[in-house]
Amino acid sequence: MKYHGYFFILIGLGVLSCKQETVKEKEVSAEKLTSYVNTFTGTDGPGNTYPGAVAPFGMVQLSPDNGLPGWDRIAGYFYPDSTIAGFSHTHLSGTGAGDMYDLLVMPLNSRFNESLTPEGAYRPYSKFSHDREEAGPGYYAVDLLSSGIKAELTTTSRVGFHQYTFPKDDKSQIILDLGYSLNWDKPMDTKITIEDNQTISGYRKSKGWANDQRVYFVMQFSKPFDSGQLFKDSKEIQGQSVSGQFTKIVANYKTGDGEKIKVKVALSSASIDGARKNLEAELPHWDFEKTVKEIDGVWEKFLSKITIEGTEAQKELFYTNLYHVFLTPSLHSDIDGAYKGADGKNHIAEGYNKYDTFSLWDTFRATHPLYTLLAPKETEDMIKSFLSHYDETGLLPVWSLAGNETNMMIGYHAVPVIVDAYFKGIPMDAEKALEACVASANEDGRQIDLYKRLGYVPTGEHHENWSVSKTLEYAYNDWCIAQLAKDLGKDEIAVTFTERADNWKNLYDPESSFFRPKDEKGKFISPFSPKEYTKEFCESNAWQYFWFVPHDIDGLEQAVGKEEFAVKLDSMFTYYPEANDKLPIFSTGMIGQYAHGNEPSHHVAFLYNNIGKPWKTQEMVRKIIETQYSTKPDGYCGNEDCGQMSAWLVLSSMGIYPINPAKGVYSITSPFVEAATINLEGGKQFVISTENQSKENCYIQSITLNGKPYDKLTITHEDIVQGGELHFVLGNKPNKEL
């Protein structure tokens, strides 16, 4: 393996060559980065991640299902559980909404609860143990203790690949259950056709959080089954095909001891034919081990986009998070570009990969900015995907899932993603992008009509929730539109949206010094308690939303007053909820009123940089990393949220974070790792290095950029993508002169 880097570790000696001269093209036998990833991180606690096999941004998320409903089990798998109901092909990573779980496959045999199957009609749950479970990027294996069958999973982007090792048994089975569902997910129309005794195909159309989900599939078995029994509503039916709400096929085998039977399941959102083409293109062979190696290689390539130096623990934390950054969005188009659009029709993504599953309220903050550094080509395709969504629906996506708009959460945060990418030079049809942004900002739904009329979203009994949060987020999105319009010379639009960008001021209440809900008549509502979680704040309170003016921190500081702003920022991290305060499910990872477990807080620790107290940013970011993250199964303090929680860690660990994620500027803090090299597209590298890095030495003493003293607390995207080295000298005391 080639390893290009300014810095490297001599394996075995552990010598850290931090300050040596640049060594290019030097080959060293580096450790595998995939070995640092713990795919179980986030599967306990509120993380809601899954441990299964997935390619970076892959269409298939083939992962074990405990078979239990509930908040804890949104990703299908919850570390404390002891059951496996099977392996389904689609899962959400780190969300708060229980959907997907398509195409559950489960192997069985006569040892499986045999005395409990007089009618064979119940759902089988196998016992499993973490002692006999193993996983890494693109691979998952578990012993099903109730049957003695070993299950292994791997995947390509569009094809899930199962390998089951059976004990000797005359009644071995592989079941595909299209009726299986959990939480919000509900099968509506499913079909299975036996094409021959090694091939079946069909579809599962379901409804849940997303209204119209379609998963077409072709499934191949490495060994012809002796018989294929079709079921509808748990009753066996005759023939070669079955359709209905709850369908299932049982493929029967006699197996020898240790016999392996493999199964490939290709997906498509567009058609069975599309699934078949995906299968032929991506996985024409039956070599399971080869596929495991290949997907591991793909992951190694993605993880190598950043190479770091640091302790083993730091590497595990960093790469586990970097891994989660690349799980979502999900590839949505077939090998020939076909996909099911948000208008319910099939489309062709011409010359790009259509992505979907955009959790934009979360990911516009740090995930998409990180993609502009690490995955510019995918970013280009994601923006094309936004624009095709616009073509299909007339609006940019808000929370789009599997070819649907779920309208979950608030804002039109595709806008900052587009604008950020635009200014960073990601190719796009900018005119059309602006048109889509303006259209999304001017629709009448989502209380935007009221927002436009009043300059804020009002609260009141007959109004929707989250009025303050919407006002602040709309205002920020509007600022983004104004920048894009300005740059494209669309002055009229720029003026309109520059005005709208100031709408945050309309809800600022000088009396309480918070953003405070207002009614339709312009009156602030009373009583008002900033720490209460009321319906005007999205999953949050007035403390957490106070900071959400990312485009005008200076203006916010002025509104509050310089001193008050500083006091408030200190209070944010020290004013803890009391024992009897009722916190919502999302308010986790609390440091004072700061809730790292949810997104509105994510930029707040960096704001000390804006008020001349950067050492407090350095302290606090270090504290958040050290107290709110680990690689244990409960290593996330809140929902991982499709990469946002992880992207925060990845960027902050390198010492950079975008307060305004559409401005191309990163706020600086002391790196947590010893060094990081961002391997940019085109071969350039940006190195972040440190001297005197340690747990105590979290304070920046001095910075140089490419060897020259650097006295700013921000660095531009441009500086980074040119390549170079940002070097930190650290110490155990604040340098207040910096």
Add this chain to the structure above:
Amino acid sequence: MKYHGYFFILIGLGVLSCKQETVKEKEVSAEKLTSYVNTFTGTDGPGNTYPGAVAPFGMVQLSPDNGLPGWDRIAGYFYPDSTIAGFSHTHLSGTGAGDMYDLLVMPLNSRFNESLTPEGAYRPYSKFSHDREEAGPGYYAVDLLSSGIKAELTTTSRVGFHQYTFPKDDKSQIILDLGYSLNWDKPMDTKITIEDNQTISGYRKSKGWANDQRVYFVMQFSKPFDSGQLFKDSKEIQGQSVSGQFTKIVANYKTGDGEKIKVKVALSSASIDGARKNLEAELPHWDFEKTVKEIDGVWEKFLSKITIEGTEAQKELFYTNLYHVFLTPSLHSDIDGAYKGADGKNHIAEGYNKYDTFSLWDTFRATHPLYTLLAPKETEDMIKSFLSHYDETGLLPVWSLAGNETNMMIGYHAVPVIVDAYFKGIPMDAEKALEACVASANEDGRQIDLYKRLGYVPTGEHHENWSVSKTLEYAYNDWCIAQLAKDLGKDEIAVTFTERADNWKNLYDPESSFFRPKDEKGKFISPFSPKEYTKEFCESNAWQYFWFVPHDIDGLEQAVGKEEFAVKLDSMFTYYPEANDKLPIFSTGMIGQYAHGNEPSHHVAFLYNNIGKPWKTQEMVRKIIETQYSTKPDGYCGNEDCGQMSAWLVLSSMGIYPINPAKGVYSITSPFVEAATINLEGGKQFVISTENQSKENCYIQSITLNGKPYDKLTITHEDIVQGGELHFVLGNKPNKEL
């Protein structure tokens, strides 16, 4: 607490006064025996016990349900699981059949998966942790981590008592779900009526393993509910009553922080009115703590039937097993004697308690003989219960459950229970008992017609399973009938059944020296491999069934030859299955071919006493105790089986076990505990004491009975119930002269 005993422990000093003179009526502050019981033992592994609240032989088994199906979860709760779906009122202890689970109660609130209940129609599973769970006889408590509600359960014999401690919440709920079912259980007809805002009543009629199960109930709430929402098939319906297959009520509350709401649920198999009377009679108050204390006192009384000396670990093992001995059979009649009979009609048990849930194939071996020592009154009522079953159906129960005959397993093993009790002087209508025994032995079903005609049950494609096992067990049961008939002067019956008792000889194959399946024409089938698990042997093979001639061990020895018998007995414990041998789910706890995890083996280790090698019995019984039992959750090596696995331990630990459980004779081995006092009804005591007891000193050197040398390896029931002391001197080498 008064402690009557020849021997006692001086707490705090730990001085063991083994050989001192008899001290009567001496008061010592003894430890509580209930504190030695681990109610979680058997909830992991194959034990299939439940950890919930139950009275000795109680009608209610109020225990947590994980809410998952499967063999491991037959008792509703499986230690490795992490979920609680609620608390249902009926459970089976240690069986292999998944039934019961009536009346699931679950508290909820708005913190419970709130974002996953858009339609409120899914089953809620709370997370729980063993760190925040506590239980003992008659009490179970757990923190429901998904809601923050603490759940506590206790019970009287017929009334389950719940106490829920809620956090502050405006949407607290207590749900009763009559549609909940698992495994074989299926609701057929259920009904809920709201009588007032503190009282509901109704029934749940279900079908499963037992065909016609009826649970009538009255449920009271300590606090009036704000509203009671009725559901049918997950849809809310209006009115004060709902009936159908799947019904549910949600009682809504606003709760203050730490507010306790209690629920009492009285059961009856006969009627709602019966349940109401049970409630009034057994639990008229709302004092939860008092009820916990009372049920603890009841358990203390039951456990005090034997007081032992030994290590703390021995006490835990002994009392945990003694506890399990008293869980089943279950009280089936109301306070006024009414119960649902096996004929589907209601009956009145006049002057006795009607019991049901008789797992007789298991429990005739050691559990019922133990009851004759510890629970003679209950034994009397159990036999009355057999005879009422006979009145209702014309046959004695085989595996009766909740007023049904399930016809599970084989034999007519109510017979040895009756005959054993008869000869031990338990009062009964002996003439009628004999009539019932003969009727059961002469019915045409269960292949008894063939058995009578051919002298054995034949095998063959068109015949039912388990032909060899049936032949052997019928022959033994027939011997029992012959003894009873003889004693009652019914010579004709005695002659007939004495002849039938020899039927085991008809399947003995001198060539293989095993019991070997025969076809209808009298030809032994070929091929025949004794270690194979074939359909002719009930959950077993020819090795395990070879020893099942408990009434004629001498005859069996003669048939095989003295030397061959001894070799075979050694081989039984040394001839291990090979890696590729396929064992059925029941063959667990293997020592050679000996399977302690299933019942047919249970008397085998004692057979060395019959062939002059008692030290091998002493070795092997000690080995079984030490390797096949613990108080860990997976402390049983097989299904606990309604007390049989535990009764084996209790008797063997005291050094006595009935090879022929209808003969009133116990085979002797070295005690495992240091001393045991059986506190007999009427105040007499039988003491088993040891000298030089230790792990190594498992060999009997000498025995005295009431101070006189004792040279027999058996002791009669009569000797025991007269009171006295059986004293063992132990050593680390066999005394082969004994």
